Amino acid sequence: MKKIITAAIALTMIAALFAGCSDGLAEKNSAASTDATTATEAATEAKTAADYGDTYEGLRDYMQDKGYIKIEDKESNVTEMQADLIGAEKGCRYTMNTIKVELYAFNLKKDNKTRNKIIASVKNNGKFTLYSKDVTAYLSDSGKYLMIYTDSAIGTNDTTSDAYKLQQEAINDFKSFKK
Numbered sequence: 001m002k003k004i005i006t007a008a009i010a011l012t013m014i015a016a017l018f019a020g021c022s023d024g025l026a027e028k029n030s031a032a033s034t035d036a037t038t039a040t041e042a043a044t045e046a047k048t049a050a051d052y053g054d055t056y057e058g059l060r061d062y063m064q065d066k067g068y069i070k071i072e073d074k075e076s077n078v079t080e081m082q083a084d085l086i087g088a089e090k091g092c093r094y095t096m097n098t099i100k101v102e103l104y105a106f107n108l109k110k111d112n113k114t115r116n117k118i119i120a121s122v123k124n125n126g127k128f129t130l131y132s133k134d135v136t137a138y139l140s141d142s143g144k145y146l147m148i149y150t151d152s153a154i155g156t157n158d159t160t161s162d163a164y165k166l167q168q169e170a171i172n173d174f175k176s177f178k179k
Helices: 002-019 024-044 056-065 113-125 162-175
Strands: 078-080 090-096 099-105 127-130 133-136 145-151
Touching: 056 099, 056 162, 113 127, 113 145, 133 145, 145 162
Parallel strands: none
Antiparallel strands: 078 090, 090 099, 099 145, 127 133
């Protein structure tokens, strides 16, 4: 009887061993490979600024698709800003690790003294003053959008790091959005 019970236990263990030998890693790698292929295909079909609407949402989507901002689940890294402080209609901050990107949209059709002052300051000085603090900012070529881009990984006088290069790419793409 002991031999039968031992044989049954051994068969059960062997069956469990073979059942547990599915290659989960290969399945994950296959899924990752599919995701990488999809990402590569999307990159080859890269959109240009012309593919987006001339709205805050269009700018946000463009910057996100270019990889300069990310929007996490439940927008936990997105903060709605008090855009009216600079005369803008809408503005949000997107935080990703050491990078903070603020995007703002102005309504250029309405008269707004605060907006005009901010735009003039950024055009002339590359910055504006808010609460006695100078803020470096960038205007789109159309003058309709403003971006504040900060990255604590970029040191003073740093012009060679990858973080600096990414910032410059983001600024160039931002400026040329809807010329």
